[in-house]
Each structure stands twice: as structure tokens, then as C-alpha cells.
Amino acid sequence: MYTEKLRRSLLYVPGTNPKNMIAAQFYGADCIILDLEDSVSINQKDSARNLVFNFLRKERITDTEFIVRVNEINSENGYEDLRAMVLAQPDIIRFPKIERKEDVEKADSILTELEKEYRLEEGTTKIIAGIENFIGVNNAIEIAKASKRTIAISIGGEDYTTSIGAERTREGTELFYGRNMVLMAARLAGIQVFDTVFTNFRDDEGLRADTENIKNLGFDGKYLIHPNQVEIVNSVFTPNEKQIEKAIGILEIIEKAEKDEKGVIKYENEMIDAPIVTRAMKTLQRAMAAGIIKEDINFG
Ligand code: COA
Ligand code: MG
Numbered sequence: 001m002y003t004e005k006l007r008r009s010l011l012y013v014p015g016t017n018p019k020n021m022i023a024a025q026f027y028g029a030d031c032i033i034l035d036l037e038d039s040v041s042i043n044q045k046d047s048a049r050n051l052v053f054n055f056l057r058k059e060r061i062t063d064t065e066f067i068v069r070v071n072e073i074n075s076e077n078g079y080e081d082l083r084a085m086v087l088a089q090p091d092i093i094r095f096p097k098i099e100r101k102e103d104v105e106k107a108d109s110i111l112t113e114l115e116k117e118y119r120l121e122e123g124t125t126k127i128i129a130g131i132e133n134f135i136g137v138n139n140a141i142e143i144a145k146a147s148k149r150t151i152a153i154s155i156g157g158e159d160y161t162t163s164i165g166a167e168r169t170r171e172g173t174e175l176f177y178g179r180n181m182v183l184m185a186a187r188l189a190g191i192q193v194f195d196t197v198f199t200n201f202r203d204d205e206g207l208r209a210d211t212e213n214i215k216n217l218g219f220d221g222k223y224l225i226h227p228n229q230v231e232i233v234n235s236v237f238t239p240n241e242k243q244i245e246k247a248i249g250i251l252e253i254i255e256k257a258e259k260d261e262k263g264v265i266k267y268e269n270e271m272i273d274a275p276i277v278t279r280a281m282k283t284l285q286r287a288m289a290a291g292i293i294k295e296d297i298n299f300g
Helices: 018-026 042-058 076-088 101-117 134-138 140-144 157-164 173-189 204-217 228-237 241-260 274-289
Strands: 009-014 031-035 065-069 092-098 126-131 150-155 192-195 221-224 265-267 270-272
Touching: 009 018, 009 228, 018 031, 018 042, 031 042, 042 065, 042 076, 065 076, 076 092, 076 101, 092 101, 092 150, 101 126, 101 140, 126 140, 134 140, 134 157, 134 173, 140 150, 140 173, 150 173, 157 173, 173 192, 173 204, 204 228, 221 228, 241 265, 241 270, 241 274, 270 274
Parallel strands: 009 031, 009 221, 031 065, 065 092, 092 126, 126 150, 150 192, 192 221
Antiparallel strands: 265 270
């Protein structure tokens, strides 16, 4: 069974826009991120917080997973956001600009305090730690491991590339190192990892290439800014018919070979060894989680 929650597409909506907060639930995104941070101007912070609070309490129509991006942990708005959001209970709280493990530890201890105050079970509130500059990338491993609440980390491409003095390109080669550092840290901590937004929301081809690239690197999902991006990203992260057929074929051959006690095993023109079998299983698990194949196929 697929043990991890499917989080291919995480769509941002500014916390100032009630119409889009409702609409966002119907584009097929796996998660919706209600934003209180960078898409909200300083004089709208209080009203956005109230709006998101009320929305979470009353207007969640679908069972889509809801994440709130709060303001920086070391700011007054950040603290006010947490006071409201622990009570409103989104599924996850996403912290921006995380640089070191102390930032996560601080978030963790404030959440613990608030859960006590509101009589919630300790540890209910989950965290995504957003890494956005070279300091955070350099400390990615300690950040990823800093709290049991952390279910994922992510990389913010715009801020990270600015912080290292890189130019941003459509191909994103300047992000290669940061992406891999954050990915390795997530794997070491046994949590998920999400990739930065693709800012040109009219460039479908660019988005597809970018998503294929990060999917091949090993990412679990990607942040999005526009509804048109959802289908592209979901489709890249969902195994297609050919991939499913191949995965089933590999597992069938393995089963048979085990019975026959065969040595080297091949599928079409490929030698099949343990990691390939693991990948085939993962492909089927992803397809099941995405609802493409039924759960009663039972391999492994
Ligand atoms: N969630 C839900 N609905 C969205 C949306 C989003 N993120 N982005 C756009 N829409 C809606 C628009 O309101 C519009 O609806 P309408 O047809 O009912 O008017 C429709 O989708 C088409 O939008 P479009 O005209 O193509 O784009 P836009 O100019 O209205 O919006 C942005 C462009 C970038 C302002 C908008 O996509 C957005 O706010 N994205 C999120 C930004 C964000 O949260 N950034 C922080 C994280 S980096
Ligand atoms: Mg930012």
C-alpha cells in the first residue's frame, strides 16, 4: 500500500481572496495553500488572517488537504498567525524562510504551547519547513530532522537563487544543487519534499519540462500558483498506462522467477534487479493512490 499521502500539486491562493479560496478546491489540486505571507500586503495581514480563520472553520467544501503559509516565525504577524491557525486547524502549517533547526524548534514549542492552551492533543499540528536561501540549504538536514511534526520540507527557488547570486533561467540549472540538498535532507529524515513554484503561469511547456525534471530527481510534489498548472503537474506525477503496464509486467516476471529460482532476470531488453522492482512497486502504489488502478492488485 502507498503509505504516504499523495501530494503532487500544492496550489497557492492569497488569503485575501475569498472567491479564489473557494474556487481553488475544484481544480483537482491535492493540497491548497492559503497564504498569509508574501502574497498579502502588510496592511492586509489582520484581515487575511481573519478571512482564512473563518474559511477553515466554515467553508471547507471538499476534503482537499488545507495548508496555511504563515508569516516568519520570528515576526509578530507570524505569532499571531499561529495563535489563530492552531485553533482553526488546517491540516498543515507551512513556515517560510527557515534557516536553521532553531527556527523549527521554536515553531514546535509555540505549537505545543498553543495546543495545550486550546486543549488539543500535543503534536496534532503538522509542519512543512520552507527553505529559501543558501543558509537554509546548507542546514537542510538538521532542519528536516528538527521536529517530529515536520512532514515535509521544500525549496523556494526565487529567493534561493537570489541569495546565491544566480540568474534565474527557464531550465533551472542554477537550482540543481539546492534542490538536491533539500531532497537528500528529506530522504534522510524520511519525509516528503516539494519543489518551488514555476512563476510563468502561461508557459505550459516550460512547466511540464520543469516538473518532469524535478520528478526525475525524486521530488514528491510541486507548489503551484495558477489553476492551469494543476493538471500538468498531476499528470507528470501520475504513472501513465505504459508505465503501469511495465510495472505490472516486471512484478509478474519477478514472481515467476522466484518460483523457478532463476538467476538473472530480464524484462524485454532490460535486466531487472532489486531497485527496479522497488521502483515498479512504487509506480503501482502511486497509481493506486491516484485512483487509477484498484487497490486489490496485491504485489509485495
Ligand atoms: N487559485 C484559485 N483561483 C485562481 C488562482 C489561484 N491561485 N489564480 C487565478 N485564479 C482564477 C482567477 O481568479 C480567474 O478566475 P475568473 O475566471 O473567475 O476571474 C481564473 O483563475 C483565471 O485567472 P487568470 O486571469 O489567468 O490569472 P489572474 O491574472 O487572475 O491571476 C495571479 C494571476 C498570479 C495573480 C494568480 O494566479 C494568483 O494570485 N496566484 C497565487 C499567488 C500566490 O499565492 N503567491 C504566493 C506564493 S508564491
Ligand atoms: Mg517568498
